[in-house]
Amino acid sequence: MIELRGLTKHFGATAAVEDLSFTVQPGHVTGFLGPNGAGKSTTMRMILGLDRPTSGVALVNGKPYAELTNPLRQVGALLDARWVHPNRSARAHLQWMAASNGIPKSRVDEVLRLVGLSEVAGKQAGGFSLGMSQRLGLAGALLGDPQVLLFDEPVNGLDPEGIVWIRKFMQRLAAEGRTVLVSSHLLSEMAQTAEHLVVIGRGRLISDSTVGEFIERSSESTVRVRSPQLDLLRSLLTSRGLTVREDGIGEDGPALSVLGTTSDDVGRLAGENAITLYELAPQRASLEEAFMKLTGGDVQYHGEDFQEVMGGAL
Incomplete structure (x- = not known):
């Protein structure tokens, strides 16, 4: 389990994370979302003891990361897929990590096989594509067979097959009773991966x-x-x-969108007035739409409207 209590991090006068408290429970994938600059990476770094909080605490299984014995056996993390000596082979990199935490050498080939890198285990990691580097980073996170896992943008550089593979892999890890926290900007993918969401904006x-x-x-x-x-x-x-809007004219003809009501109420009204219905369906917003609505005021960097900027040139 991961627990944050009043976690705060200031860089000079800038508040990267402000009084942040939440708990990540085992047994399901928890998505960690927020606009760019929201403080997601800083929060993950504090959980892993890479940044020291200004105040508050981040606990893993009830302890700060620095107090964990053989931390790779308790916590696995993928924050930066390129964090590896370019002249080391994939196997040598993992053997070095294993030795630092008393993990048997035999585990190295197990995780390489698990992430699909057995055939390139002897090649220098500096020549890996981003997708292969992500797989190597994932292997490192799994090396100690930990119960707590943190992934920061784990599908970067992966092809569609790789994205589906890592989605199912993270879900399988959670189903085994592990704590899985994953940060991603691919909201459509997160909607298919996570059961729970923690959303932050401007560090809150x-x-x-x-x-x-x-x-x-x-x-x-x-x-x-x-x-x-x-x-x-x-x-x-x-x-x-009720507010009623035109919902376009498609192949099936014109339709209406009715706001603030249910399909049961609309159907009941139509039935009471002998109105024939061809379609009656509740509409659910996508995760992207919900995210934009809830976090729009917390976006740190805004681009100009394309039409306003380019209108004179089009």
């Missing part, structure tokens, strides 16, 4: 909930409806104070 906690709860809380409840009596249905809906 924004949300700590399941993926479903986060989306539901951060998005409007809408219902899509199609009918041959759309004008009558629109009139009935608006007369009850």
Whole structure:
């Protein structure tokens, strides 16, 4: 388990992390999200003892990382896939890590096989692609068979097959009862990987909930409806104070989006007024939409609107 209590980190006058408290439980993948500059990497570095907090504590299995005995046997981490001597082979790199924590040499070939690097184990890591480096970093994280795992952008550089593989791999690790915290900017991938989300902005906690709860809380409840009596249905809906929007004209004809209600209520209203329905479906926002709505005010760097900047040139 990972526990943060009032974790704070200031770099001079800049607050990178401010009074951050949350717990990462074992048994499921926890996604760690936030805009660029939100403090995710700094938080992970403090959990691993690489940065010292200004105040507060970060605990792994009830202890600060610095107090753990043979830490690789308790905590595995992938923060920087390129953190490896370029002239060392993949096997030599892992053997060096194993020796530092009393891990048997036999474990090295096990994790290389686990991440699919057995065939290149003798090659220099400096010649690895980013995707291969990610796999080597993952092997290092798994070397001590730890119960707590932290991954920072683990799918960077991986092809689609590799992304699916690492998603299922992290889920399998969590299913074994391990604590898995993963930071990623690929929200669509995180929606398929994580069960729980911790979201921060400008170093402060924004949300700590399941993926479903986060989306539901951060998005409007809408219902899509199609009918041959759309004008009558629109009139009935608006007369009850509901907001109704056009939902485009597709291959199946025009549709309406009704805000702030449920498909049961819309269906009941249509039935009471003998209105035929072709489609009646609740609409759920994507994780990207919910994330943008909840964190929009906490984005540190904003680009200019493309149309405003390029309008004169187009």
